[in-house]
Amino acid sequence: MPQTRFVYLLFLLLTLCGATVALAAPELVVDRGSFNFGTVAQGKKVQHTFTIRNNGDAPLQIKKLDASCGCTAAKPSTSVVSPGKTAEIDVTFDSGSFSGKVEKTVTLTSNAGRTPVYTFTIEGTVLEQLQVTPRQVSLGAVSSSTATQSKVSVTNNSNVTVKLLNVSVTSSSLQIKPTIRKAELKPGESGTIEISVLAKPEAKILSGYLHISTSHPQKKEITVPVYGSIQK
Numbered sequence: 001m002p003q004t005r006f007v008y009l010l011f012l013l014l015t016l017c018g019a020t021v022a023l024a025a026p027e028l029v030v031d032r033g034s035f036n037f038g039t040v041a042q043g044k045k046v047q048h049t050f051t052i053r054n055n056g057d058a059p060l061q062i063k064k065l066d067a068s069c070g071c072t073a074a075k076p077s078t079s080v081v082s083p084g085k086t087a088e089i090d091v092t093f094d095s096g097s098f099s100g101k102v103e104k105t106v107t108l109t110s111n112a113g114r115t116p117v118y119t120f121t122i123e124g125t126v127l128e129q130l131q132v133t134p135r136q137v138s139l140g141a142v143s144s145s146t147a148t149q150s151k152v153s154v155t156n157n158s159n160v161t162v163k164l165l166n167v168s169v170t171s172s173s174l175q176i177k178p179t180i181r182k183a184e185l186k187p188g189e190s191g192t193i194e195i196s197v198l199a200k201p202e203a204k205i206l207s208g209y210l211h212i213s214t215s216h217p218q219k220k221e222i223t224v225p226v227y228g229s230i231q232k
Contacts, residue, residue, distance in 0.1 A: 024056075024057050024058045025056050025112075025113035026054050026056035026057075026058045026061070026081075026083070026110070026111055026112050026113065027055040027056035027112060027113060027114060028053075028054065028055075028060060028108075028110055028112035028115050028116075028118060029052065029055045030050065030051075030053075030118060031053070032050070032051075033050065033118065033119070033120050033121065034120070034122070035048045035050070035120075035121070035122050035123075036124055037093075037123070037124035038124050039124065039126075039127055040095055040124065040125075040126060040127065041095075041126075041127050041157055041158065041159075042095055042096065042098070042099060042126050042127060042128045042129045042157075043095060043096045043129065043218060044095055045093065045094050046092070046093040046095065046122065047091070047092050047093075048090075048091050048122060049088050049090050049091070050088070050120050051087075051088055051089075052081065052086065052087050052088075052089060052108075053081075053084075053085070053086045053087075054081040054082065054083055054084065054085055054086075054087075055083075055084070056083055056112070056113065057083050058083065059081065059082055059083070060080070060081040060083075060110055060111065060112060061079065061080055061110055062076045062078075062081070062087070062108060062110050063109045063110055063111065064108075064109045065089070065106055065108055065109075066106070066107045066109070067104070068106070068107075071093060071094045071096075071097060071098070072091065072092070072094075072105075072106060072122070073091070073092045074089055074090065074091045074092075074106040074120075075090045076088070076089050077089075077090070089106070089120065091106055091120065091122055093122055096218075098126045099128045101123070101124075102123060102126055103121060103122075103123040104121070104122050104123070105121050105122075106119070106120045106122075107119045107120075127157045128157060128219075129157055129158040129216060129218060129219050130154055130156060130157070130158070130162065130219045130222060131154070131155040132152060132153070132155075132212075132222055132224055133153045133155070134152070136224060136226070136227070137150050137152060137195070137210075137224060137225070137226040137227070138227060138228070139197055139206070139228030139229075140228060140229065141228065141229050141230070141231040141232070142174070142197055142198070142206055142228040142231055143198070143199060143231040144199045144200065144201055144203075144231075146198075147196045147197060147198050148196075148197045148198075148228070149194070149195070149196055149197075150194075150226075151192050151193060151194045152193045152195070152210065152212075152224055153190050153191070153192055153193075154185065154190065154191050154192075154193065154212065154214075155185075155188075155189070155190040156185035156186065156187055156188065156191075157187075158187060158216060160187065160216075161185065161186050161187070162184075162214055162215055163183055163185070163214065163215040164180050164183045164185070164191055164193070164212060164213075164214055165183075165213040165214060165215060166212075166213040167180060167193055167210055167211065167213070168210075168211045168213070169209070169210060169211070170208055170209045170211065171208025171209065171226070172200070172203075173200050173203035173205060173206045173207060173208065174197055174199060174200065174203070174207070174208045174226065174228070175197065175198040175199075175200055176195055176196070176197050176208060176210070176226065177195065177196040178193055178194070178195050178210060179193065179194045179195075179196075193210070193212065195210070197226070197228070199230060199231070206227060206229060206230065207225070207226065207228075208225075208226045208227070209226065210223070210226060211223055212224065
């Protein structure tokens with residue numbers, strides 16, 4: 001065999017071997033990267049398991065998992081996923097400090113060739129144990145001679161009976177008289193607190209707070225801002 005042809009074949013063989021080695025890489029595939037947990041009561045822990053697969057021809061290494069906040073924890077079933085195998089990412093979200101719509105993320109960093117970084121999403125709505133409507137009371141124009149009437153509704157979304165024990169007032173500019181119309185709330189029931197408000201003489205800015213004391217162990221007090229404007 002001529003030396004030139006031998007060198008060419010050797011070069012071609014080495015090139016093909018090099019290409020084969022270069023193609024060996026892990027490939028991260030996620031079955032479903034988002035999860036909607038619907039509506040849960042405040043304080044409940046939501047758990048979900050995401051499944052990942054290594055469709056490559058080299059081991060997939062899970063380097064780290066980063067949650068968007070301390071309320072969310074994530075743990076992989078293994079740190080190395082063999083070619084053709086699957087692994088699970090267990091995610092737990094603690095809803096204790098949240099209300100309304102929430103969205104939390106967990107970011108996975110790996111040695112995958114195409115998508116080394118992937119972000120999982122968990123979302124839904126957290127229902128407060130005791131839900132106040134409205135969250136703040138806008139009175140509009142308030143007089144010092146004729147009382148303005150308004151009300152606040154408290155809904156018990158917990159699974160225990162709750163009592164509204166007392167309503168105290170903090171304000172240097174408003175005279176607020178609260179009346180509890182329904183003190184004992186069974187699960188799912190709502191109660192109303194009616195307020196009668198007068199502006200104090202010489203007041204310039206009308207604002208104050210209602211402090212609603214309850215028997216709920218995790219929600220012993222609810223604070224509701226109250227504000228208005230001077231009636232001309």
